[in-house]
Amino acid sequence: MKEKDKRAESASCSCNVIHQEVVDQARAAMPKEEILYDLAEVFKVFGDSTRIKLLWALLGQEMCVCDLAVLLQMTPSAVSHQLRILKQARLVKCRKEGKVVHYSLDDAHVQGIIDQGLLHILEV
Amino acid sequence: MKEKDKRAESASCSCNVIHQEVVDQARAAMPKEEILYDLAEVFKVFGDSTRIKLLWALLGQEMCVCDLAVLLQMTPSAVSHQLRILKQARLVKCRKEGKVVHYSLDDAHVQGIIDQGLLHILEV
């Protein structure tokens, strides 16, 4: 189901053992639905190895679509599609220079997000 | 395409404007494929608002399946399915106590990953 269409539809739990205080505390700590959906959207963008590669490449320098296509051994079309998703997520920005379009990171937190992911997978 | 099946299949780029040094540098900085796939897998798990909610709830305390079902207004079955995914990703662990199974976070970096995501979406 698409994130933005996910709203709490009625679906009651038939369990009897409910620790009400625990549920209440968790509910109190839960942020607005919108925040949760937006968070999921961001991580969804990171949840594809092609896009991770694109972001990783752009961590060091700006690159044009063609360079990225050569680097990842993909068609420029496929790269362009993914760059669009990254751009819509405000993770990359572009700069036109004649026919060539140079892409670069648009968010200082990209490194931070990847680093945190790395910490998890590299954990013993 | 499933991450583990994604390998660099031949797909040459027809562009002529290739900045070789830029491509070379990006290639040198690129980590092993395995790392990139694992990274994407982790973020994929975070890329669903139901799982974000589950993780957020467990940030503060351990909770049983039924409590989580009540909190999120979902069936225990649906919650259990998602908890399995979180467990396989080594993000949560469980502790049995009679019929009740208590879930809690299994990774200190969950908070860090969510925080980094928040930094991005809350950015002006």
Added chain:
DNA sequence: CATTCATATGAACACTTGTTCATATGTTGA
């Protein structure tokens, strides 16, 4: 103006994913 070329876009396809429903497991207490 026509051509070339870098990039973008739309439709279509195979594949993946989250939820639901039905059912199974395993524990407790009668």
Added chain:
DNA sequence: TCAACATATGAACAAGTGTTCATATGAATG
């Protein structure tokens, strides 16, 4: 042992996703 109950699991379905192909855009060059 049986019933009740918390949780888990498998199959199935609708919906979403990444890639490909064909084609469009738009800038430079002759």
